[in-house]
Amino acid sequence: MSRVEQPSVLIVEDEPAQREVLNYNLEAEGFVVTSAENGDEALILVDEAQPDLIVLDWMLPGVSGIEICRRLKSSSKTRSIPIIMLSARAEEVDRVRGLETGADDYMVKPYSVVELMARIRNQLRRTRPASVGERLEYEDIILDAETHRVTRDSKPLKLGPTEFRLLSTFMEKPGRVWSREQLLDRVWGRDIYVDTRTVDVHIGRLRKALCEHGGSDPVRTVRGAGYALG
Template sequence: MKPYVMIAEDDKAVAELLRYNLEREGYDTSVAPDGDEAMILLDERAPDLVLLDWMLPKVPGIEVCRRIRSKPDTANLPVIMLTARSEEADRIRGLDTGADDYVTKPFSTTELMARVRAVLRRIRPALVEDQVTVGDITIDRTTHTVSRDGKNIHLGPTEYRLLDYFVQHPGRVFSREQLLDGIWGSDVYVEARTVDVHVGRLRKALMSQGGDDPIRTVRSAGYSLKGG
């Protein structure tokens, strides 16, 4: 059964971005546009994790978190709080209320997906796939290591995130714009040329121990990782 994540977010664009990325990684999702709806959805079906916006209409997210922690059947439910509040006092308040993690907006979707996996791995480890293999390439998310044909491959942090993004959908072609949004986030200005540079570095690293080029360049479209 797929892990089920409830998204409590009143910004439709943010909610759709979260829903798309979670479903792309294999999660079931539901979306609550306000705190009242979030509590109704929680009663209808217990999620495996909640992404909870602090500034929800009707019932604020921090109050939703309090109610989650006060009910015996949801007291241990993983909660990641999303908020534009970045002050240390706000982060402490969110965590003291019972949130398992705290992510400030704007955020990188790749980083947020990694935090979702980290929280689930810590609290409900059976739900998260720690090791993924595509062809002769294996990525281990617990140790942040990569190997090809059994040989260790050293990657920089951006190249690691790029590979992790590719392995989620081997064979799928991603445009430069999709990779920019997925790796760096839509609110960070990075030139499209930067994608080419990091793909080149990833290619070089993956071929450093021999083997064919595992990354396919699709002219006027983008890049994909060849499926195994």
């Protein structure tokens, strides 16, 4: 059965016990987890491989969580990454400050891990809906991430696992141009070496499957940049 690559989460937390609990629970839920114990390390990790979501502690040694949030949200490369801020600051003014800095959500310590997981999935429904089993639609194409079925004009399509992941990536953000390197990172994973020409091969297979029952090719080649849906 084809599988949508699980979202990656970066934990930025300086308390080892808190970091370990978060890491354990996120991995148990199937997320790909990396962690940092300070702001400088977090910025390096984000630059190396952008996560799908960041769980960020406010109080960090060195660069604070608020400053990390401000920097990430002020950059066009990282502003779309959801950030859930954790803080022992429970006053309304602190919540407002965190959200106004750019945090997408704010949780006060001590927090419920179950609630945090729910909030993480809620953020990912907005940015990576296929990864949490959502149904995606683009024109006459329907992708059901939970049942791993794809139809076009109500006719079932036969996609291999890689083609399914490619299509789900495209359908999450129609119109966005993905470079070959970005597709390798999202579809094949960060720890697997695959030649960029392999992307072209699988794009060709995806196009063939999408046009199996007729219809125009919805995948657009952007010369010198990559591929996009529509």
